[in-house]
Amino acid sequence: MTLARLSLTDFRNHAGADIAAAPGLVALHGDNGAGKTNILEAISLLAPGRGLRRAPLADMVRDGARGGFAIFAEVQAGAGLPPVALGTGIEPAHPGRRIVRINGAAAAAASLGEWLAVLWLTPAxxxxxxxxxxxxxxxxxxxxxxxxxxxxxxxxxxxxxxxxxxxxxxxxxxxxxxxxxxxxxxxxxxxxxxxxxxxxxxxxxxxxxxxxxxxxxxxxxxxxxxxxxxxxxxxxxxxxxxxxxxxxxxxxxxxxxxxxxxxxxxxxxxxxxxxxxxxxxxxxxxxxxxxxxxxxxxxxxxxxxxARPVLLLDEVAAHLDPSRRAALYERLAGQGGQAWLTGTEAALFADMPGPVTRFRIAGGRIAAS
Missing domain, CATH: 1.20.1050.90 (RecF/RecN/SMC, N-terminal domain)
Structure with missing residues (x-):
């Protein structure tokens, strides 16, 4: 399972973001508070449940935004299957009610699990x-x-x-x-x-x-x-x-x-x-x-x-010595699928085996690096 495209609107500190990612490793680096974990949280909400922070929906709306928030992804759910469009978010009129759409049609949040499996590991x-x-x-x-x-x-x-x-x-x-x-x-x-x-x-x-x-x-x-x-x-x-x-x-x-x-x-x-x-x-x-x-x-x-699930590994590399970090990267790269990793320094991901999609996150802005 891989996310080919991820779009965020007024989610956390991201006013608008559009990320295109390939299968393999996706490395997000930037200072603390830049919005790296927010991207992982958005992905986690494309699976059933309350996401990796288990936060109230209203807390996910960007400060200063007048509406709700929206998360959209184009997902390759498995080999030989056509891409599926998954979306979730809230509307201003109903801030406590989560909306889920699969290929544009309204769906229950539990239905997301039929298309995408997401596993995560965070410092919390x-x-x-x-x-x-x-x-x-x-x-x-x-x-x-x-x-x-x-x-x-x-x-x-x-x-x-x-x-x-x-x-x-x-x-x-x-x-x-x-x-x-x-x-x-x-x-x-x-x-x-x-x-x-x-x-x-x-x-x-x-x-x-x-x-x-x-x-x-x-x-x-x-x-x-x-x-x-x-x-x-x-x-x-x-x-x-x-x-x-x-x-x-x-x-x-x-x-x-x-x-x-x-x-x-x-x-x-x-x-x-x-x-x-x-x-x-x-x-x-x-x-x-x-x-x-x-x-x-x-x-x-x-x-x-x-089909392998999407892995979200928040700040995992920082807690491993260089040899164990290299072993982790080799294992992730060798198993296929897609893994998203965050870290404060680009150097943590310098020796990743390919293919690797790299992004720098700064102040809610996302740039390829």
Whole structure:
């Protein structure tokens, strides 16, 4: 999967930008605050979800702009397929509603995943292994989504049923048992589908990680654990989930939330070479494991979907020594597809193997370099 063209209108600090890129490596360099990460964020919004910053839509509109914002891309979704036009943005009259268009026709945001898979690694993710379970769950679900675009629909419907059940349990007076049973059946069906997709993704990643080269990364061992931190011994089955939710109505009503289920599961990681939990590893080891996951997952997507995802690597090169940086570039260039990298200095990308599309970003302006 590659972006042949990317156009931005009033997005972040870019009043208007038009970028033509070739397959291979795309290097963006410029000072801090120039707008490099904003370009990556725009690309991330061409996939389902809230983008790499998870920012409110209204915050993405350029300061001083009177309208909304627009992002457009011409995407080559796979070999032998015609290019597809993807667009997203907001209108001034509805600043909280995201608009999505595919080949000019209105579409749901979840449909974007059928045409484009995007994976990213940013400095803000460096503490993933020591942050909340919710952040790790979102990270895992993004990996799942790149392999299975239907995952977004199951996730949205599960969350909607979860909110409706929570509201019903919180309302004064006895809840309608039939309505609760119906909602819990929805939770069970979508929850089991979510869990199955997560398990398939972790199995595919485990297989890929065993054959990955060590340089320039560190190999993690991944496990899905429950809300108490215990390794999951069996997949969530619809029947068992229905019984679980039914048995915990009183507990969940008192807690004001659903206290068990797939939305409470967590991703556990261990450094394969040392056996240490990722949360206890050094910052450098944690970054290396994250990079390993992204690269292995890119290979999974390429193998299972027949097209490699677009990679967004924000300031990754600055954290690697020259030999590991060269190993990363060789690997990215050799695997095909398209990878967008940012850095403050052009020298970080001087030794990249081709083909490389290079841009200098300064004050929201983009120039080939």
């Amino acid at each position: 993710m460096d503490r993933l292994f020591v942050e909340t379970a919710g952040n790790r769950r979102r990270f895992l679900d993004r990996l799942v989504l790149a392999l299975d675009p239907r995952h977004a629909q199951h996730g949205n419907r599960y969350e909607a049923a979860l909110r409706a059940r929570g509201k019903l349990l919180a309302d004064a007076g006895p809840a309608d048992p039939a309505w609760l049973t119906s909602l819990e059946a929805q939770l069970a069906d979508h929850g089991a589908a979510i869990d199955a997709a997560r398990q398939r993704t972790l199995a595919a990643l485990a297989a890929e990680l065993t054959v990955q080269p060590d340089a320039p990364v560190a190999r993690p061992l991944l496990t899905l654990v429950d809300g108490e931190g215990a390794a999951r011994e069996a997949p969530h089955q619809p029947e068992a989930l229905r019984a679980l939710f039914a048995s915990r109505r009183r507990i969940d009503a008192a807690a004001g939330r659903a206290t068990a289920g797939p939305h409470r599961d967590d991703l556990s990681a261990v450094h394969a070479a040392t056996g240490r939990a990722a949360a206890r590893c050094s910052t450098g080891e944690q970054k290396a494991m994250l990079l390993s996951l992204i690269l292995a997952h890119s290979d999974c997507v390429a193998r299972l979907r027949g």
